[in-house]
Amino acid sequence: MATTDRKNETSKSAGGPSLSETLLQRSYLLFGISFVVLLVVWEWTVTYFEVDDFIFPAPSGVATALLRGLFFYDVGSGVGGAADFMGLMKTSFYNHISHTLFEAVMGFFMGSIIGLGLGLLFMQSKWVEAIIMPYVVAFQTLPKLAIAPLFIIWFGYEVKSKIFLAGLVAFFPLLVNTMVGLKSAATDQIDLMRSLSASRWQMFWKMQFPNALPFIFAGFEIAVVFSLLGAILGEFVGAGQCMWGGRGQCGLGILLMQMSFSSDTTGTFAILVILSCMGLGMHQVVRFVKKKVLFWAPETDKTMGA
Structure with missing residues (x-):
């Protein structure tokens, strides 16, 4: 029986991976x-x-x-010239896509800086964490749909309010992941560094921060998707004028609302497809950077993003 099992294993290895294994290895x-x-x-x-x-x-x-x-x-008859082409560009989806993408990307960077900075600060000072963290958690429990109009009042209808709202939505997952990653260093590693008379900065830079990077990038993967949701939410509440010279209000959020109000279900689905592709694309960019930076760290269930 054992001989038969070994022969089957040998034949499988000789014949290469099965179709199911190939599909799992190549998820695309x-x-x-x-x-x-x-x-x-x-x-x-x-x-x-x-x-x-x-x-x-x-x-x-x-x-x-x-x-x-x-x-x-x-x-109809096609594009008649450069002026006609630019006119078509201003009334197409591209103006709205670029507008929302700019808000989401800038909000992602803003939320990443805040989340990563607060996470590092909290780990360096327990006093600061004990004072500020309850306010952060309480602020996160507030409905973002209720906060969005306040951001419109404070920062106006233009892109600034959408960037701040996207950053607000995106920073919390990264903050939590940063704190979890920095706390995940093994006790024996910490004891070893202390026995070697390592300073606090050396322990952080050579052990805690590298150990936390897989968790931090998992937070990036979640935050980049949340930033797009925050930008769309801001456009739902109050979209501003087009940044690139288009007519009227710009943003996929306002375009989605306009199509919903006009009962254009097909157009609504088209915008949802574009948003899905944007979210997937942004997420894949973060995963690509993660693989390049963390080539030394195996991916586990604990460090996988959204």
């Missing part, structure tokens, strides 16, 4: 296959049951709305 293939299956089932369901686009649009309708907003699919 698994995602691509599942995405295609989802689209096929979705299209077939809507077509077979004759569901109205107002209720639940088909993927083909959503794709048409995306082509209309991103690639000027139904502009």
Whole structure:
């Protein structure tokens, strides 16, 4: 029996990994296959049951709305010149995408600086943590939808209020992960550093901070998604004028509200698809940086992000 098991293992190793193992190792293939299956089932369901686009649009309708907003699919005779092209750009999705992306990225950087800075400060002074941390937790329990109008009053309708709101939403996960990571250093490692007469700064820089980096990057992965949610929330409450010279208010949040109010369900789904792609893209950028910086740290369940 043992000989048979060894032969099976040898044959598996000789034949290479199975299909399931290959899909698990290359998650993008698994995602691509599942995405295609989802689209096929979705299209077939809507077509077979004759569901109205107002209720639940088909993927083909959503794709048409995306082509209309991103690639000027139904502009008629095409682009007549540079002036026409710039006019189309100002009325397309690109103005709204760039507006929201700028707010989310700046909010992410702001929230990262605040969260990382407070986490490091709290670990250096228990007094500061005991005084400030209760206020931070209490502030986080407040509904962000109730706080957003105050940010509009304080900082205006332009991008500044959206950046502050995105940073507010993004900083707390990073703060918690930073504190957990800095506290995760093994006791025997700390005792060893103390036995070698290491200073507090040396213990932090050579042991605690490197040990906390996987947790910190896991916080980055969560914060970058939350920053996009904060920017959209700010645009829901009060969107400002376009930064790049477009007409009217800009931002995917205000565009989503306009399409919802006009009962454009297909357009609403198109904006949701764009937001999903933006969130995935921002998250993948953070994961790429994480793999480059933390090539020495194996990923575990404790250090995985959203």
